Amino acid sequence: MKQTNTLITGADKGIGFETAKELGQRGQHILLGARNAQRGQAAIEKLRAAGVAADLILLDVTDQTTIDQAAQTIQDRWGYLTVLINNAGVALDHHEAPEKMPMAVIRADFDVNFFGAVAVAQTMIPLLRQGQPAKIINVSSNMGSLGLASDPKSRFYRANSLGYQSSKAALNMATISLSKALAPEITVNAVNPGYTATEFGGSWAGEQTVAEGAAKIVDLARDEAPRVTGQFVETAGQLPW
């Protein structure tokens, strides 16, 4: 069996770090993506102390040069990727009304949550083909579900964060699009971690622990997971797109 090489973007803290720790403890080799070298190195040390085989990959998902350098490093050192987890994300809306939300904020949400994830996926596909059967897991959000946002019976009917929600809805469409293009060698799925207690979005304090937030991502990424593609899932089951 080839070693599973798992790249997780934005893994120096929060749900990404927890996912790295849990998959590493299941025997996967973790390529920990971080845009900041110091925070990334601190996370690597914590992982190694927890018995995880991990290497730092400096990667800002909004900077194609760093994405290309990351791919080159992975190519030179390991030659393939088995799992890509597009976890890096931002929520910059801060309760601004949609009719007033500055375009710069909406673009900044999209730069990380949509363009960043797609750029990393496109750049890593040749490495994932080398590691097939391989997986891309996009960390999305129930806030990006068009079905829930337009359903008066859903609690997400009242949520109205134009930049964040649109960027995650766009990421969901990228999931559908790539899943069709890459099947069956590479599966592509979107996961909602749920409202989780991280530093995400500044003042937000979620209801779940990071272990609960990471659970479905770990479930899909583990080596023994059934191969499904083109799905939008959470711990409780399937979500409407």
Ligand SMILES: NC(=O)c1ccc[n+]([C@@H]2O[C@H](COP(=O)([O-])OP(=O)(O)OC[C@H]3O[C@@H](n4cnc5c(N)ncnc54)[C@H](OP(=O)(O)O)[C@@H]3O)[C@@H](O)[C@H]2O)c1
């Ligand atoms: N927490 C929730 O309630 C919740 C709910 C639904 C979905 N999600 C999704 O879960 C994912 C992880 O969120 P989290 O709660 O763990 O948030 P978090 O603790 O704020 O972590 C976000 C991670 O993304 C990284 N990041 C941000 N911009 C980046 C960039 N340009 N390039 C590379 N990395 C970048 C951050 O790096 P720095 O340390 O350098 O800032 C950090 O490592 C996100 O995609 C988020 O949308 C979270």
